[in-house]
Amino acid sequence: MCERFSLAADLDEVRDHFKVQRVMYYYKNRYNISPTQHTPIILHQDGERVLDEFRWGFIPFWGRDAVNANLMTVHENPAYYKLVETKRCVIPCNGLYYWRQEGKKRYAVRVVMPDRGLFGIAGLYEIWKDTRKQPLRTCTMLMAGANLATREFGNKMPAILMDDEINTWLDPANTRVTQLLPLLRTYNRTEMNLYPVTPMVANNEHDCYECVEEMEQKLAYVRSY
Numbered sequence: 001m002c003e004r005f006s007l008a009a010d011l012d013e014v015r016d017h018f019k020v021q022r023v024m025y026y027y028k029n030r031y032n033i034s035p036t037q038h039t040p041i042i043l044h045q046d047g048e049r050v051l052d053e054f055r056w057g058f059i060p061f062w063g064r065d066a067v068n069a070n071l072m073t074v075h076e077n078p079a080y081y082k083l084v085e086t087k088r089c090v091i092p093c094n095g096l097y098y099w100r101q102e103g104k105k106r107y108a109v110r111v112v113m114p115d116r117g118l119f120g121i122a123g124l125y126e127i128w129k130d131t132r133k134q135p136l137r138t139c140t141m142l143m144a145g146a147n148l149a150t151r152e153f154g155n156k157m158p159a160i161l162m163d164d165e166i167n168t169w170l171d172p173a174n175t176r177v178t179q180l181l182p183l184l185r186t187y188n189r190t191e192m193n194l195y196p197v198t199p200m201v202a203n204n205e206h207d208c209y210e211c212v213e214e215m216e217q218k219l220a221y222v223r224s225y
Helices: 011-018 071-076 078-086 163-170 177-183
Strands: 005-007 030-033 038-045 048-056 088-093 095-102 105-112 119-129 135-145 156-158 193-196
Touching (some): 005 088, 011 088, 030 038, 038 119, 038 163, 078 088, 078 177, 088 135, 088 163, 163 177
Parallel strands (some): 048 135
Antiparallel strands (some): 005 030, 005 095, 038 048, 088 119, 095 105, 105 193, 119 135
């Protein structure tokens, strides 16, 4: 399970890395994104690759606040299955937050690429109607098996896509679920790294550069969240 991540990168870097052609909202660095907050997503819209902002967490009748959807659920749940066919997105990211347990203490860590660069996570999006019939734009991350860097935190991690896989995932011409699901596999192309970060990431209100800074392990401990 992944319930926090970061997109600490300038807009030009995100545009270049993901080949974004149009930006639909006022972009800013996000150092600590948590469930139910709005997060940047990339989708194919009107023939262009678009960067937009959606609420992280589905709220349909069958999966309230579903911020993660694992591979088997996608395969078995007809509602997810339909979204894989038509409403795929990529969630841009450059760090995943987890909590490492050591005895009775635990501390936050950030899992990153070796160069601490950007990567894309396979996602789905949907637009629901709220009680006032207003559109509510939501998204969820797709899960794959945990890799060496994340397995101590559980058996699942976000499904990270390579650049060519991002093209395949976002291509609206690809509608066969049997061809898309194999992209959702454990990320082992490079060895990911992790380092301790501030306990501030446990607080949804903290979204600042300090959240991604490396700190001494002894300073990172917190007793509870």
